[in-house]
Amino acid sequence: MNEKKKNGVVQAIGKLWTHHSYIFIFLAILIVYALVIQSNGNTFKMSHISAILASQTTVIVGTMALGMALVIITGGIDLSVGSGLVLVTGVTIMAYNATSSIIVMLLAALIVGALCGLINGLMVGCAKMPAFVATLGTQLIYRSVTLTYVRMVDPALSGSSSSQFSMISSNKYYNALRMGFGTGKLNLGFIELPYITILFFVLLALFIIISTRTKYGKSIYAVGSNVRSARLAGINVTFVYVSVYVIVGFLVGIASFLQACKLGNITPASSGMNYELYAIASVVLGGVNMAGGRGNILGVLFGALSYTTINFIIVSIPSLSTDMQDACQGLVLIVVILIQTLSPIIKAHFNTAKKRKANEALAK
Amino acid sequence: MKILEMEHISKSFGGAKALDDVHLSVEEGEIHALLGENGAGKSTLMNILTGVLEADAGLITFDGKSYPEPTIAQMEAAGIAFVHQELNVINDLTVYDNIFLCREIKGKFGLLNKKEMIEQTRALFERLGVDINPMLMVSELKTSQKQLLEICRALYADAKLLILDEPTTALGNDEIDHLFEILRNLKKEGKSFIFISHKMPEIFAISDSYTVFRNGTFISSGKIADTTPFKITCDMVGEQYVDEDVYEERELGDVVVKLEHFCGQGFTDINMELRKGEIVAFTGLAGCGASELMQTMFGASVCEGGSVEVEGEKVQGDITDFMKKKVAMLPANRKENSVIPDMNILENTYIAEHSISRKKPFISIKNETVKYGKLKEMLNIKEESEKDAITSLSGGNQQKVFLARWLNTEADILLFDNPTQGVDVGAKAEIYRLILGFAKAGKTVVINTLEIPEIKKVADRCIVFYEGHIAGSFTHEEIDERTIMAHSTNAVETREAV
Numbered sequence: 001m002n003e004k005k006k007n008g009v010v011q012a013i014g015k016l017w018t019h020h021s022y023i024f025i026f027l028a029i030l031i032v033y034a035l036v037i038q039s040n041g042n043t044f045k046m047s048h049i050s051a052i053l054a055s056q057t058t059v060i061v062g063t064m065a066l067g068m069a070l071v072i073i074t075g076g077i078d079l080s081v082g083s084g085l086v087l088v089t090g091v092t093i094m095a096y097n098a099t100s101s102i103i104v105m106l107l108a109a110l111i112v113g114a115l116c117g118l119i120n121g122l123m124v125g126c127a128k129m130p131a132f133v134a135t136l137g138t139q140l141i142y143r144s145v146t147l148t149y150v151r152m153v154d155p156a157l158s159g160s161s162s163s164q165f166s167m168i169s170s171n172k173y174y175n176a177l178r179m180g181f182g183t184g185k186l187n188l189g190f191i192e193l194p195y196i197t198i199l200f201f202v203l204l205a206l207f208i209i210i211s212t213r214t215k216y217g218k219s220i221y222a223v224g225s226n227v228r229s230a231r232l233a234g235i236n237v238t239f240v241y242v243s244v245y246v247i248v249g250f251l252v253g254i255a256s257f258l259q260a261c262k263l264g265n266i267t268p269a270s271s272g273m274n275y276e277l278y279a280i281a282s283v284v285l286g287g288v289n290m291a292g293g294r295g296n297i298l299g300v301l302f303g304a305l306s307y308t309t310i311n312f313i314i315v316s317i318p319s320l321s322t323d324m325q326d327a328c329q330g331l332v333l334i335v336v337i338l339i340q341t342l343s344p345i346i347k348a349h350f351n352t353a354k355k356r357k358a359n360e361a362l363a364k
Numbered sequence: 365m366k367i368l369e370m371e372h373i374s375k376s377f378g379g380a381k382a383l384d385d386v387h388l389s390v391e392e393g394e395i396h397a398l399l400g401e402n403g404a405g406k407s408t409l410m411n412i413l414t415g416v417l418e419a420d421a422g423l424i425t426f427d428g429k430s431y432p433e434p435t436i437a438q439m440e441a442a443g444i445a446f447v448h449q450e451l452n453v454i455n456d457l458t459v460y461d462n463i464f465l466c467r468e469i470k471g472k473f474g475l476l477n478k479k480e481m482i483e484q485t486r487a488l489f490e491r492l493g494v495d496i497n498p499m500l501m502v503s504e505l506k507t508s509q510k511q512l513l514e515i516c517r518a519l520y521a522d523a524k525l526l527i528l529d530e531p532t533t534a535l536g537n538d539e540i541d542h543l544f545e546i547l548r549n550l551k552k553e554g555k556s557f558i559f560i561s562h563k564m565p566e567i568f569a570i571s572d573s574y575t576v577f578r579n580g581t582f583i584s585s586g587k588i589a590d591t592t593p594f595k596i597t598c599d600m601v602g603e604q605y606v607d608e609d610v611y612e613e614r615e616l617g618d619v620v621v622k623l624e625h626f627c628g629q630g631f632t633d634i635n636m637e638l639r640k641g642e643i644v645a646f647t648g649l650a651g652c653g654a655s656e657l658m659q660t661m662f663g664a665s666v667c668e669g670g671s672v673e674v675e676g677e678k679v680q681g682d683i684t685d686f687m688k689k690k691v692a693m694l695p696a697n698r699k700e701n702s703v704i705p706d707m708n709i710l711e712n713t714y715i716a717e718h719s720i721s722r723k724k725p726f727i728s729i730k731n732e733t734v735k736y737g738k739l740k741e742m743l744n745i746k747e748e749s750e751k752d753a754i755t756s757l758s759g760g761n762q763q764k765v766f767l768a769r770w771l772n773t774e775a776d777i778l779l780f781d782n783p784t785q786g787v788d789v790g791a792k793a794e795i796y797r798l799i800l801g802f803a804k805a806g807k808t809v810v811i812n813t814l815e816i817p818e819i820k821k822v823a824d825r826c827i828v829f830y831e832g833h834i835a836g837s838f839t840h841e842e843i844d845e846r847t848i849m850a851h852s853t854n855a856v857e858t859r860e861a862v
Contacts, residue, residue, distance in 0.1 A: 214725050215722060218711060218718060221707060222704050229703060230704065233715045234716050236719070293706035356418075360421060
């Protein structure tokens with residue numbers, strides 16, 4: 001009986017490993033993080049996990065990565081999310097400074113974000129431009145336009161005279177937005193969860209439902225898996241392509257709102273740099289296939305957590321200079337993906353060898 | 365002398381045995397026909413021979429040397445060349461570039477010596493009697509020329525044994541004759557061939573000996589001179605295949621589809637009426653326009669003139685507009701146009717229904733599973749679980765899933781483009797029986813196929829196409845292989861003209 005139970009558990013873990021290997025990858029990375037902290041002479045506590053959950057790369061990048069995953073599942077890519085974040089956050093902060101209204105601020109973020117996405121979507125879906133090129137173009141445009149604008153705009157609107165957008169602290173609701181929501185935490189007793197992380201989890205749940213329980217979600221996978229079959233099954237392929245970019249834009253809008261509330265300002269020259277790459281890395285670490293058609297939105301959560309934890313590990317190793325951080329990140333990323341791509345090949349090789357041996361033994 | 369000897373070859377994919385202890389031996393200087401239905405294991409064996417797949421067990425001896433674990437490079441160097449059905453020439457390079465790919469002649473400073481390569485290509489073509497300009501881009505060649513180019517390429521590499529996988533499917537009669545002439549000449553030079561084909565007349569015209577596989581096992585082999593097409597067919601299909609006539613006459617209903625002066629890419633001015641419960645077969649040579657007509661009747665290609673009426677109403681627009689009028693189309697080339705490889709069987713079944721039921725955005729997996737269960741039973745789909753990958757099924761079962769996909773949209777007009785393509789004989793008979801069942805239930809079925817005996821089995825009417833127009837229309841009694849061939853090749857008009 002006990003034996004049977006054990007087998008069941010082993011099987012369940014095996015299934016988890018094949019379909020949700022990103023969980024194990026995250027756990028492995030987390031263990032390394034714990035070991036690094038212990039070796040620094042500190043104890044690994046819940047507050048460390050809380051810090052991972054609250055990090056910029058988990059929440060802001062993770063939010064954008066949810067949409068990025070959908071785009072990648074259709075076989076596309078969106079390189080404009082980092083500079084889109086800068087542009088939309090700029091607009092969001094100005095909307096707040098001008099009106100002091102939370103509703104206007106939120107609407108500005110969502111509408112401008114969705115518009116930025118719509119431009120990408122129309123180029124990719126209707127004009128059939130390669131996603132890589134189209135979104136590379138808008139990446140350059142969005143940041144450069146924001147940079148130019150921030151130098152010209154009236155400081156009363158941008159909230160700062162030093163080439164950045166900053167929420168004016170004397171405005172109404174400032175404390176509610178910044179201290180209450182942006183950096184506030186919900187104490188659950190064993191762990192403190194930032195409100196914005198909770199919002200991210202809500203979005204995550206929403207996107208898991210969209211991707212697995214709606215007809216629209218299935219059409220995204222179908223288009224990414226075989227666009228011809230999808231079209232001949234009556235799916236409006238152009239709509240799917242355009243819509244996923246609009247969704248990313250919409251999520252960039254939400255991320256911009258979170259960014260504004262969390263940090264209160266944004267610097268077009270340096271903020272959100274390479275965020276599109278971090279988002280792609282999170283999606284890939286989450287097990288989504290870059291060729292399209294395959295992947296799991298839950299994986300994006302673990303991908304984002306893994307990526308954040310990798311960053312934390314690097315920062316916690318005192319002997320690593322900050323210049324080496326990117327190299328470490330790149331290396332870890334490659335190793336993780338290497339494990340994912342190599343393991344089926346190695347497995348197939350061993351299986352054939354095994355069969356060969358068995359057949360040879362039979363022949364004798 | 366034997367040039368190739370393959371013994372005790374076994375290979376399985378997952379749990380399924382693709383090859384079980386099979387043999388194949390080829391004499392030097394002969395054309396050896398490798399025969400069997402789809403799924404009999406021919407391609408698997410050829411992939412093992414060329415090092416693409418690794419066998420689970422078995423011995424390969426080629427040209428006196430044994431190859432325990434052949435790799436692609438080894439077998440290529442040994443002199444085995446595989447001319448694939450889907451041609452592997454590179455369209456964006458010139459003809460001579462293709463011949464010399466990976467073995468370019470280099471001149472000074474390691475730069476390409478184009479002049480020499482063009483000259484050698486010309487000489488090679490002359491020797492083989494091939495009429496292609498070496499300077500042309502491959503994209504400008506006809507399919508038959510690409511086929512010859514690939515054979516030439518293999519010969520230039522000094523291949524001793526060439527595997528030709530259904531080399532004649534895309535060729536016209538003259539082109540086939542030309543190819544065969546070239547093959548006979550090469551045979552005299554001592555080259556050997558493994559010839560994979562389904563067309564009996566060709567096999568008997570060109571081959572010296574044969575080997576038959578069925579379901580991954582070796583059935584028979586011998587000299588072509590000692591056998592008959594009938595015997596070989598029996599070996600190929602086995603006992604299971606009963607050639608029963610499933611056709612039965614039915615009362616037809618009112619006209620449900622009406623085409624008037626219908627024009628599109630590949631066909632012009634088509635007028636036609638289809639009745640409720642009727643089975644109509646479209647046929648004709650490749651490129652006759654029947655497949656294009658079907659796509660345009662489904663909104664998948666652009667209508668360039670005229671109109672299509674369904675149940676008395678004109679239909680225009682894209683695929684969903686036609687689906688809403690209860691039209692469905694099962695496209696040809698299952699792998700490219702039907703399979704969604706990353707989705708499971710249930711998802712593949714439901715994908716079309718989803719696109720006309722968007723008003724209810726959420727999916728109920730429970731309801732879908734129940735409804736799929738009914739379809740599965742009706743169509744006799746063989747699978748372990750509806751959550752398995754679509755790619756884990758055999759061709760025939762996959763096709764049944766796609767029939768389920770369209771039945772699930774509750775369509776009344778079913779357009780089937782080559783529905784038995786890549787499906788084994790057993791499943792073929794089943795699919796035709798199902799089609800008759802659909803018609804009895806009041807659905808209108810149009811089948812586009814090149815297989816005339818199959819048309820005879822099910823169709824109430826057969827419409828023959830030639831170069832984009834209707835060359836003839838025949839009732840069930842009038843359907844006969846010779847008449848239909850004559851109309852699809854336009855032999856009728858030539859005869860009448862004389």
